[in-house]
Structures are given as C-alpha cells and as structure tokens.
Amino acid sequence: MAEAIPPPQTKSPKGVLPPDPLFCLKGDMGPIHSLCFPVREYISTCPLLLASTEDGFVHSWNLDTNRRSHKQNMGTSIQAIHSIEEDFITQEKSGTVKLWNLRKSNYHMMKSIETYGGFCKSVLVNAELVVPHDQSTLAIIDVANMEKTRTLNPEIENVGSIMCLTQIEINSRKFILGAYETGHMVLWDFDAAQAVSSIKLIEHTTSISYDALTSKGIVGNSSCVLQVFHIDRNTLEMSIKYETSILNDGINVVKLREDGKIFAAGCWDNRIRYFSWKTLRVLAVLTEHKKPVNDIKFSPFPVSQWNSTIMAAGGQDGVISLWNIYM
Template identity: 40%
Template structure:
C-alpha cells in the first residue's frame, strides 16, 4: 500500500510565479548551497538554500531555459531553440565563456561528461553533436539510415565501467539507442512503446526507466556482458504523460514527474509506487536530487519544479544516515 504523502519541507515561489523548466543544485566552496531554477523568461534564479530566497538573477537570454547543469566551476545552460552557454564562476558571479548555436527546435536536454568537460547535444537529422566545454565541436553520433529515428528526444550519459563510456539516446520514432562513446558506434537498439521523453539509468541496479506521453513507464536493462538493451517490464500510471524520470543516487527509489502535476516515487526493489506527491497544480518539468546533504535540513533533498511556478523541496522518508 502506498504511504500517505508527506508535506514538502519548503515551497519556493519562483520570481513572478514564472514557470520553471529546469533545476540544478549547486554546492560551492565555503558552504554556499544553492538551487538554480531555469525559467521560462530566459533567467536562471539562484535560490540560497539557507534562506530559500533569490540570491542572484542571471539573464541568459530570451527563450525558456530547458536545461542547466552546474559543475564545481561552471554553469551550462540550454535555451529553447538550440543555444547553449557555458559560464565560468568568478568571484563576482558568472562570466559567459562559450556559446554553441545549434538550430534545433525540440525539447531534448543535453547531457555531459563533467570529468572530460564534454557536452552531448541534440541536433537535426537524428544526430547528436559532441562539444567541449570551451565550445569546440569534437565529434558527432550519426546513426545509419535504418530504421528512421527522427529527432533525439532524451539523452543520458552513463559509465558502464571505468573504461566504457556510453550515451543512451531516445528518438522521436520510439527507439532507444546505446552509443559507445569510445568508438562513436551504436552498440544496441531497443524499440520502446512510443516517443521517449525522458530516460535515466542506474548502473548498480543495471536497470533504466523511460517516461513518455503514454500512461506507461518502461523499465529496461543493459546486459553486463553484451551491453544489449532489453525491455523488462511496464508500470502503468493513472494519468498519461511523463516529462521527467530520475533515479535517486542510492538506487532505492526513482521518480516520475507528470503532465498531471503529480510526482510519483517508485521502489526500485518492487517497482511499485510508494507515494504520489500532489502539491503541484500544473505539469512537472524537472526533478533533481541533491548530491550531498543540504545543511539547513541535514538531509539530501529532492527538488521539483513546473509550469505553476512553484519549486517544492522534499526530504523523503527522513533518511538521516
């Protein structure tokens, strides 16, 4: 039986209730803990997690910020329409260092290998372009002509082992491909239920999740020896449409953010829903987990944001270990 839903530990109202498209936690030297919200109006708002108030406003452009990522020293943003910016963190704020322009109209989010400072970005004609953080193009993943894939819809960088760096890519025509980044070759293909909107994979679990426009979340695996993609099972949800799936780092739970505004938490062990969080009034656009404890709550925090302009912060199941 599903648990009674907990309350969020805090609800942040985004500036002017602007819809939130993307979220990222940032833990900087000196104890500065922030949550960055990429917004519909082209701004990134940095909320201080001690006060939960806006500490900094970064105007990136005019278009919605579909995705953002924060490393130890950089902020990377993706605007709708295909413009990517890399900002270096300085003593006074963020300084724009590189711009990548790709004429790509879709909603597919980039992913990155932060150690190698490499970006994987969706491109037209089923391609995925590879750039360095300094903005130089260094490669391209280009599928063969069969089957017709359509545009990339979701990407996930994974390290299957210390020397096996791969990229999962979901495409418009309903295919999931596993790319070997060492050779730029596709090593496995899986036909999914329909156009995948979001994909995540947990290496220790050896299982992944696909969210799409239907009422089914798909679970798949990657073979340890042959690296083959395989469909495992389907999970049916009450209302169709998932914008984001995300596994927690510990591999105990994963989450889906729905068009109905509901955040569903599932057990990786049983694949059953543990709880449904119904705090949001419009579609969830992004969900992320903090990589370390947020000191104010002494807990790892999950953040969710959506079209209602709210950002909810959750301390789920009170794991204080």
C-alpha cells in the same frame, strides 16, 4: 515480452499519508525547465539550487536561507542548465549553448555556440556537452573551446528527432543513452562515438534514468506506461524487462535516486509519484504542484538547512518543491 506488474494507483497507498514538502521556493519564475545543484570540489554540501526558465532567466536559490540570491536573464527558453566547477552552461530551445562565469555580482557569458534546437535536454560528461544535432545525430562539444569535436549517429533511419538523453557507465566506460520520436533507444560508446545497440520502446519517450548497480533503467513517455529495460554488461544488448502504469497519460521526467531504493516520476497530471525501485509499487503521490512537473533532481550531498539530501521538483507552475523522502 515485458512482464506487467502493479495496476495504476491514483493516490498514496491506503493508510499511508504522503509527506509534506520541506519548503516551496516561489518568486515570479514562470515555467521551470531545468534544475541543477552546483557541485564544488571543496564543498561537501549543497548550498545552492539553480533553476532555468521558459522566459530565459536563471534563478539562484540559497538553500541555507531558502531565499533567492540572484536572478539574471541569460537568453530565451533555457531547456537545460549544468554546473561545471565555478562556471555553468545554459542550453536554449533555439539551440544556443552558452558558458557563464561569475564576476563580482553578475554572471558573464564567456563563449557560445549555435547547435540544433529543440526540447531535448543536453547532458554534461566531464567537460564535454552532448546536444541534439541535425538529421537525428548528436554533437559532442568541448565546453572549454565551445567547439564540436565528434558526432554520434544512431545508425537507424527515419527515427525522427531526439527526445531525451542520459549519461551512464558500464564496466567503468562512459555511454550515452538517447531515445527518439519513434521510440527507438540507442546506446552509444561515448569515447569511441559509436552506436553499440538499440531497442524499440513506446513512442515519444520523454525521460530516461539508469541504475548501474542493477544494470536496469526506467523510461517515461507520453503514455501512462513506464518501461523498465536491462543492459547486458557483456554484450551491451538491451531488453525490456517490466512495464507498469499510472492512471493518467504523460510523464515528463523520471529520476532514480542514487541509492537505488526509489525513483520519482513527474507527471502531466501535476503529480509527483515515487516508487519502490525493487517492486515498482507506488509509495506516495505528491500533490503540491498545480501544473505539470518538468524536472526532478536529487541533491548529490546533504543540504545543511535540512541535514540530509533532498529532492527538488520544478514545473509549469513556477514553483520548486523541496522534499525529504525517507526510504
């Protein structure tokens, strides 16, 4: 049985003032679904931030000037955006996946493929994309050719639609974690395309984030409860370790910072809560957004303008907030 720890907090701990954002990027974006810090082999900073939106636009923000450098319509309701070297990939709610390349001043679509639609965001594993497929399965797509190469089956009946995905590594092997409407979370061996274990969580899971160092992960859902799970490195069996709660129902996204010190939760009540990963206690409640937060990303490298890594959050209010969370 999971251990229940700290009671819900409605605001930052007593005596602790929440930080102000470094900057807020605004500009007729409408609801934001996905954020991406493009990574280049030859650059050790993060000069750009991409945002995909409900109306099908991708906005490119220059983080050295905090100004929008490019805006382009690339489809309808883009749920996820991924960077792959000089190119990037968009995934639409309709199921259309497109590969884009920058030519002169505009992005041009090179290839596309039709997949199963929905709200579940795809995940990029090297040069392969994992996307929702029919009958509760997942498809793995070779991005270069935009062709399906193999399928991941949950090996469990009547689990409903896939809700969220993430890529993880265990003992230097790649795995995919996916959660379904029923609350079943499945672990797949990516290369073998085989389900290896599963666990039942709270229904309507919305987001998963995993810490390879501790072999633990955090799960958000449509309730007020956050669940912490553990994966045994030898048997690959999963178990629920802890549960903690927030005041109001609904968590759209959870994201662990790479150093394993904190994680952030973007919530339906418009707040971003960040927690100590060690104790699960709320460290601060950020109230910058006026509508629910849909995505949170930590920059993999420093941003020159701020001389540090940052956290970016975007949501239904069409605003991207940038934060420097010292911990």
